Amino acid sequence: MENNWYKIWNRRQGDEAEQPTLLSLLVANGYDPPWSSGVQESGWMAYGKHIAARLNITPKDSLLEVGCGAGAFLYPFYQQGNPVAGIDYSANLVKIA
Known part of the structure; x- marks a missing residue:
């Protein structure tokens, strides 16, 4: 059986050259239309x-x-100064993080 979730999450990418914003991180995580109702930053x-x-x-x-x-x-x-770390299944998303 093929692992489709691995393929799906590793296709998601962001622009590593730009400074990430909350909105760009939300979109990379899949909170963008049409897959969601478009989560607002606020x-x-x-x-x-x-x-x-x-x-x-x-x-x-x-x-x-x-x-x-x-x-x-x-x-x-992170913005308020907390030390943060994360792990994820998707290498592409971790690169963005």
């Missing part, structure tokens, strides 16, 4: 703040995300 930031509050994450806390994709979830934490 909603994503609110989601991150909600998770941070629920888990009592402070700027001094280190975060590791398993299945990080291009790093969109970790990006807001």
